[in-house]
Amino acid sequence: MTDSITALHRLHVAELERRYAPLFERFALDVLVVHAGTQQKKTRYDDQYWPLRPNPHFQHWLPLEEAGALLALRPSKKPVLWRSTAFDFWEAAARIERSIFEPFEVHEVDGPLPFASVREAGERGLFLGEDDAVAASLGLGRADANADLLAAVDALRVRKTPYEIACLAEANRRACLGHQAVGDQFATGDFSELELHLAYLRATGQDDAETPYKNIVALGAAGATLHYVRYDHGRRVQGTDSLLVDAGACFRGYCSDITRTHVRGSGDLAATFRALIEGVDRFQQILIDRAVAGLPYESLHDESHALLASLLVDSKLFHGDAELAVSSGLTRALLPHGLGHSLGLQCHDVGCASITPRADNPFLRNTSIIAPDQCFTIEPGIYVIERLLAPFRAHAAIGALVNWKLLDALSPFGGIRVEDDLVVESTGACRNLTRPHFVSSPKGAAARDGAVFLA
Numbered sequence: 001m002t003d004s005i006t007a008l009h010r011l012h013v014a015e016l017e018r019r020y021a022p023l024f025e026r027f028a029l030d031v032l033v034v035h036a037g038t039q040q041k042k043t044r045y046d047d048q049y050w051p052l053r054p055n056p057h058f059q060h061w062l063p064l065e066e067a068g069a070l071l072a073l074r075p076s077k078k079p080v081l082w083r084s085t086a087f088d089f090w091e092a093a094a095r096i097e098r099s100i101f102e103p104f105e106v107h108e109v110d111g112p113l114p115f116a117s118v119r120e121a122g123e124r125g126l127f128l129g130e131d132d133a134v135a136a137s138l139g140l141g142r143a144d145a146n147a148d149l150l151a152a153v154d155a156l157r158v159r160k161t162p163y164e165i166a167c168l169a170e171a172n173r174r175a176c177l178g179h180q181a182v183g184d185q186f187a188t189g190d191f192s193e194l195e196l197h198l199a200y201l202r203a204t205g206q207d208d209a210e211t212p213y214k215n216i217v218a219l220g221a222a223g224a225t226l227h228y229v230r231y232d233h234g235r236r237v238q239g240t241d242s243l244l245v246d247a248g249a250c251f252r253g254y255c256s257d258i259t260r261t262h263v264r265g266s267g268d269l270a271a272t273f274r275a276l277i278e279g280v281d282r283f284q285q286i287l288i289d290r291a292v293a294g295l296p297y298e299s300l301h302d303e304s305h306a307l308l309a310s311l312l313v314d315s316k317l318f319h320g321d322a323e324l325a326v327s328s329g330l331t332r333a334l335l336p337h338g339l340g341h342s343l344g345l346q347c348h349d350v351g352c353a354s355i356t357p358r359a360d361n362p363f364l365r366n367t368s369i370i371a372p373d374q375c376f377t378i379e380p381g382i383y384v385i386e387r388l389l390a391p392f393r394a395h396a397a398i399g400a401l402v403n404w405k406l407l408d409a410l411s412p413f414g415g416i417r418v419e420d421d422l423v424v425e426s427t428g429a430c431r432n433l434t435r436p437h438f439v440s441s442p443k444g445a446a447a448r449d450g451a452v453f454l455a
């Protein structure tokens with residue numbers, strides 16, 4: 001199994017060499033030095049550091065999570081990796097599978113890196129990384145000071161290679177183990193948000209710092225706070241209740257980003273909220289079916305509002321025309337975020353937002369034309385956010401068409417979001433990386449059996 005990922009990685013590096021090649025001539029470069037990163041202090045007054053988040057442009061080449069490593073890229077030459085193996089009695093060395101080094105010329109130095117050797121005399125070069133001190137030691141200017149160069153490098157990350165798609169699929173499999181475990185616990189036990197968050201970490205085999213983004217684990221009304229990461233210790237699941245979990249996993253630096261919403265209880269309100277979850281789930285899948293190569297992602301975002309409007313009418317939350325729910329801005333008050341974003345080494349990946357969205361879609365992070373090998377999320381929802389709804393409450397014409405009694409009764413359930421990760425295949429249709437792992441037979445066993453890579 002590890003052999004296959006190693007083979008895919010080797011092909012991936014060869015593909016990156018091809019993709020980078022035109023940049024050297026275009027930007028008059030002999031060498032581009034990519035830095036893995038430097039650990040960042042939490043504040044300048046403290047001696048605590050954040051865990052290293054490697055430069056994604058470095059991780060694009062190899063999954064090495066090691067501060068200080070350097071990659072020297074030159075046209076038509078094997079990429080050169082520099083890393084220090086100096087003994088440090090404070091820190092444990094990074095866990096490394098040596099097969100990741102195979103496509104590179106590797107220089108391991110038992111001491112500080114010899115910056116004068118990384119760059120050859122007379123070479124025209126730039127530094128792609130955050131640490132100005134390292135750039136200065138190499139005598140190089142920052143590549144990201146050139147917006148065109150940065151955009152060109154970002155663009156190389158949009159089309160995922162088979163290696164990257166395998167990593168994203170594995171990141172999905174792992175995250176689904178967590179979603180399955182948390183869903184089971186919520187259904188049967190009286191747990192707190194913190195306990196559900198910890199259950200997710202345990203089931204996915206991740207420390208909090210290893211997740212692609214802070215898990216969102218929200219009970220009840222907290223589900224309406226889009227980036228809720230409080231992990232309440234005291235409040236427990238009780239009786240009729242709802243849970244929104246937005247959480248992913250990482251594999252070789254690649255992220256998954258998945259959201260599921262649950263409800264338990266047997267009353268009328270629980271049934272109504274359950275029907276709304278099913279409604280969002282249904283129209284999310286309609287959107288996925290419609291997501292085909294050639295379509296602007298923004299038009300899919302617009303369709304999500306039309307579908308949400310129909311759901312509002314069908315659920316008797318809105319008594320007017322579905323079109324009016326969209327044109328009045330009501331659907332945007334109930335669903336204020338974008339339909340989705342590109343996904344890769346960053347949870348909100350680069351390269352798909354170079355076009356500014358329309359003014360009524362201010363938070364849309366994907367404005368690209370859908371194309372093969374892109375990877376992105378589709379994550380519609382509906383939330384009861386009083387401050388956004390207040391203008392409609394006060395609006396004579398629209399306000400009279402909203403079923404406030406029902407909406408207010410649902411507000412303790414917070415909100416709903418259903419999010420899957422997709423990759424566009426060569427046929428132009430999307431493959432769902434998430435759904436195949438949600439097999440309900442017994443407690444996620446199928447998801448575990450589907451293991452792709454063991455590393």
Ligand SMILES: [Mn+2]
Binds near residue numbers: 257340341377419
């Ligand atoms: Mn997302």
